[in-house]
Amino acid sequence: PADVETLGRGTWTLLHTIAAQYPTQPSPGQQADIKGFMGILSRLYPCWVCAEDFQKFLAKSPVRTASRDDFGRWLCAAHNEVNVKLGKPEFDCNLWEERWRTGWKD
Numbered sequence: 582p583a584d585v586e587t588l589g590r591g592t593w594t595l596l597h598t599i600a601a602q603y604p605t606q607p608s609p610g611q612q613a614d615i616k617g618f619m620g621i622l623s624r625l626y627p628c629w630v631c632a633e634d635f636q637k638f639l640a641k642s643p644v645r646t647a648s649r650d651d652f653g654r655w656l657c658a659a660h661n662e663v664n665v666k667l668g669k670p671e672f673d674c675n676l677w678e679e680r681w682r683t684g685w686k687d
């Protein structure tokens with residue numbers, strides 16, 4: 582349905598933009614914030630089938646928070662998991678920062 586798509590696009594925009602602003606050398610507190618945020622998001626995400634699958638993904642692929650690139654690539658892999666599930670093309674994760682930080686037209 583359209584609202585699941587609008588919610589998804591908005592949420593991915595928020596998440597990849599958070600990754601783009603995440604420090605290259607995060608403190609332990611900043612790393613704990615990202616881990617906590619993703620865990621809470623996976624429980625509150627208001628598309629229950631999406632949330633359930635996202636919790637499974639988090640359980641098998643714990644959030645990586647050691648650096649901006651580490652988190653950005655982990656998030657790209659998480660997004661690709663959903664892309665594959667929905668039959669969408671996989672995104673080249675070497676381009677995540679160009680897409681979300683330095684910017685291009687979508």
Ligand code: FAD
Pocket residue numbers: 585586587588589590591592593597626630631632634635656657658659660661663664667669671672677680687
């Ligand atoms: P989106 O997938 O929303 O992507 C937006 C933009 O991000 C793209 O145009 C592209 O430029 C960029 N992009 C694409 N892939 C990547 C990547 N791997 N890394 C970085 N940038 C990328 N929908 C369902 O129907 N079922 C689900 O189970 C489901 N689970 C979801 C779980 C989560 C945590 C989230 C946030 C969303 C989920 N969605 C789910 C929504 C789905 O992922 C899409 O957001 C929605 O289908 C709209 O897709 P879209 O084609 O507009 O682009």
